[in-house]
Amino acid sequence: MIVLSGTIGAGKTSLTTLLAGHLNAPAFYESVDDNEILPLFYKDPKKYAFLLQIYFLNKRLDSIKEANINKYSVMDRSIFEDSLLFHLNADLGRSTETEVDIYDSLLQNMMEPITGSDFQKNPDLLIYIKVSFETMLQRIKRRGRSFEQIENDDSLYDYYRELNQRYTKWYADYDLSPKMMIDGDRYDFMNDDTAREQVLADVDQKLKKVLG
Numbered sequence: 168m169i170v171l172s173g174t175i176g177a178g179k180t181s182l183t184t185l186l187a188g189h190l191n192a193p194a195f196y197e198s199v200d201d202n203e204i205l206p207l208f209y210k211d212p213k214k215y216a217f218l219l220q221i222y223f224l225n226k227r228l229d230s231i232k233e234a235n236i237n238k239y240s241v242m243d244r245s246i247f248e249d250s251l252l253f254h255l256n257a258d259l260g261r262s263t264e265t266e267v268d269i270y271d272s273l274l275q276n277m278m279e280p281i282t283g284s285d286f287q288k289n290p291d292l293l294i295y296i297k298v299s300f301e302t303m304l305q306r307i308k309r310r311g312r313s314f315e316q317i318e319n320d321d322s323l324y325d326y327y328r329e330l331n332q333r334y335t336k337w338y339a340d341y342d343l344s345p346k347m348m349i350d351g352d353r354y355d356f357m358n359d360d361t362a363r364e365q366v367l368a369d370v371d372q373k374l375k376k377v378l379g
């Protein structure tokens with residue numbers, strides 16, 4: 168199982184499609200348009216932060232279970248980043264200490280290996296697309312999801328900046344599987360053929376090491 172990671176607008180969904188096509192493997196997406204809690208959360212984060220996280224955890228575990236059918240399955244986001252986002256929101260006072268404790272122990276419980284089962288929860292490879300804060304803002308603007316726009320809520324600027332910074336540390340500390348980073352500022356794999364070939368070659372090389 169290959170899992171994409173990176174901040175909002177990093178290009179995870181696009182790279183998932185590209186990689187799954189390249190590897191002839193199934194892709195697993197978490198649909199943003201069908202998520203009825205997300206717009207509510209952006210409107211009233213304090214009220215909906217915990218509910219949103221439970222929603223995401225549930226969806227993410229579903230995808231992990233389905234993705235297990237093929238070792239080259241590609242998922243458009245990791246469950247670990249949900250925890251990163253939740254902790255950012257908790258630090259902003261949008262969740263109580265009890266909610267944080269329950270969340271952390273639920274996640275740990277969900278991800279714990281089951282003795283005697285070969286069902287794999289952690290990915291074989293985590294790919295992190297790193298983008299600068301400027302790129303992140305441009306992509307969010309260009310994509311135009313209304314609830315994500317800074318024009319509609321200027322507190323989102325600080326939220327996005329903090330999120331982008333936390334990702335750097337999160338990736339450095341991540342040690343639950345092999346990992347690799349793609350420089351999303353340098354390699355525009357959606358619009359530049361040479362960049363796309365380079366990224367796919369880098370992933371192939373890493374996968375050879377990891378999955379043989």
Ligand SMILES: Nc1ncnc2c1ncn2[C@@H]1O[C@H](COP(=O)(O)OP(=O)(O)OP(=O)(O)O)[C@@H](O)[C@H]1O
Nearest residue numbers: 174175176177178179180181199223244249252253
């Ligand atoms: N655990 C979470 N907690 C809060 N918000 C979340 C969480 N997971 C996703 N989101 C929100 O869901 C939306 C989609 O995020 P996500 O990064 O998964 O996809 P994306 O923005 O389409 O990324 P990409 O462009 O890299 O495909 C964003 O508004 C993001 O803030």
